[in-house]
Amino acid sequence: MEIAGKVRTAREMGLVACARCTRVWPRGTARCTRCGHKLQSRDRLALQKVWAWWVVGLMCYIPANMYPMLRTRMLATTSEDTIIAGAVELAHHGSYGIALVILVASVLIPVGKFLIIAGLAFSVRHGSALSPERRHQLYELVEYIGRWSMIDVFVVAILSSLVQLGTLAAIQPGIASLFFALSVIFTMLSAQSFDSRLIFDADPPVEPPLPGLSALPPVAHEADTSPESPGPRRPRDLTERPTP
Amino acid sequence: MAPSDLTEQDLQDLIACPTCDAVYHIVPPEKGQRAVCARCHTVLIAPRKRAGEQLIAIALSIVILVVAATLFPFLSINVGGLGHAASVLDAALAFSSSPLLVVLSLAVTAVIIFVPVLRALLLIYVLTPIVRDRPPADHAIRAFRLSEALRPWSMAEIFAIGCAVALVKIADLAQVHLGPAFWMFSALMVLVVLQDSFMCRYTVWKSLEK
Incomplete structure (x- = not known):
């Protein structure tokens, strides 16, 4: 956590940052002139939006597991399988590998996403045992794997468009x-509604309350820094790292 | 409380991390280097040599590949003399058999065909004038904003992985042939990844700034 003492946020500097194009504006600016994005230092409604989408998502996840995902017809027998029943059946037939992949992709990852998002939203209000860095990693993970869950839907689409063999066999998509x-x-x-900047705000302040802005040195030019100004109050120079 | 001691020029020299709000002086990195946020490691600036031309080339290839992939056969299946072939469009429209699932068909068509093509076209529109050192095109800012907003909803690469999973599932039930469109989608996956890693959003926004 040695960094937190040196990093200053736009909010602390009385500025507001554009979350889309990274431009910085004085606090109170309504729209970013560079990209036109609406500026909000922190999205006050973010947590409400997160929970609203979260609840609707969970409500959809329940029927997704109760109704059949695929309707498979082989000659005269028709079987309707939910996600879990399908995986269990595969395991019975000895395909433990595929069964495991299906369970991880359709059960473990979605449930994990719900838990992580809920945990992050909860931690913003009530604090957390995990460091902000760790929570930020979890947020990145959820943002990244979120889209990949669509894979199940695509598999159903591919199977049901491909396996159309007239009387022999046919696969139809199920309502799930x-x-x-x-x-x-x-x-x-x-996950998109979650304002990740809140993760770092929840961190207890490292520095004492800041003086008025007029007491701060100009931030832009190195030469302008007056000698009595404390070093950590200036924004850090951007760290440069060679591409690995 | 307006920060009166910060001039417009001062603000232009600052960059804020979009994920954690940390503010930095801009020290433009060399081409090929990356500037990352010290706190959350988000890549802030990552300029590359001739990135504009490369991105336009990639975007053009994406348009051609997606359009061609919807026309050519994608996968075909053969069991005991009975065969069936499916195109990407067939897969996208697989849900249209029941009235309730038609919505899903539209959504799948959008995320695997329309959104990737639209993003590529928007990118070509935005980057072409920049690369040729001309003033930005009309509404270029809006176009790039839309392209950025659509980024999570472009799922062609996920569809390609979905194919692999579907193949594993039916491999022991039937003989599956891969059509040309299958390989086009595999190439598409690589291109989409390259497109995201070549793009330095900071550089694009900077060149769109009036």
Whole structure:
């Protein structure tokens, strides 16, 4: 946590940052002149939006597991499988590997996403045992894997368009595929609504309360820094790292 | 409380991390280097030599590949003399059999065909004038903003992985042939990843700034 003492946020400097194009503006500016994005130092409604999408996503995830995902017809027998029943059946037939992949992709990852988003939103209000860096990593993880859950829906689409062999065999998509897709979309919206800057705000302040802005040195030019100004109050120079 | 001691020029020399709000002086990195946020490691600036031309080339290839992939056969299946072939469009429209699932068909068509093509076209529109050192095109800012907003909803590469999973599932039930469109989608996956890693959003926004 040695960095936190030196890093200053736009909010602390009385500025507001554009989350889309990284431009900085004086606090109170309504829109970013560079990219036109709406400026908000912190999205006050962020947590409400997160929870709203989260609840809708969870509501869709329940029917996604109760209704059949695929309707498979082989000659005269028709079977309708939910996600979990399908995986269990595969395991019975000895395909433990595929069964495990399906369980991880369709059960473990979605449930994990719900838990992580809920945990992050909860920690902003009530603090957390995890460091902000760790929570930020979890947030990145959820943002990254969120879209990949759509894979299940695509597999259903490919299987049911491909396996159309007349009387021999046919696969039809089940109603659960709709609920599963909706659940993925709502979870993505929930994660997108989360204002990740809140993670770092929840950190207890490292420095004492800041003086008025007029007491601060100009930040832009190295030469302008007056000698009595404390070093850590200036924004850090951007760290440069060669591409690995 | 307006920060009166910060001039417009001062603000231009600052950059804020979009993920954690940390503010830095801009020290433009060399081409090929990356500037990352010290706190959350978000890549802030990552300029590359001739990135504009490369991105336009990639975007053009994406448009051509997606359009061609929807026309050519994608996968075909063969069991005991009975065969069936499916195109990407068939897969996208697989849900249209039941009225309730039509919405899902539209959504799948959008995320695997329309959104990737639209993003590529928007990128070509925004980057072409910049690369040729001309003033930005009309509404270029809006176009780039839209392209950025659509980024999470472009799922062509996820569809390609979905194919692999589907193949594993039916491999022991039937003989599956891969059509040309399958390889096009595999190439598309690589291009989409390259597109995201070549793009320095800071450089694009900077050149769109009036």
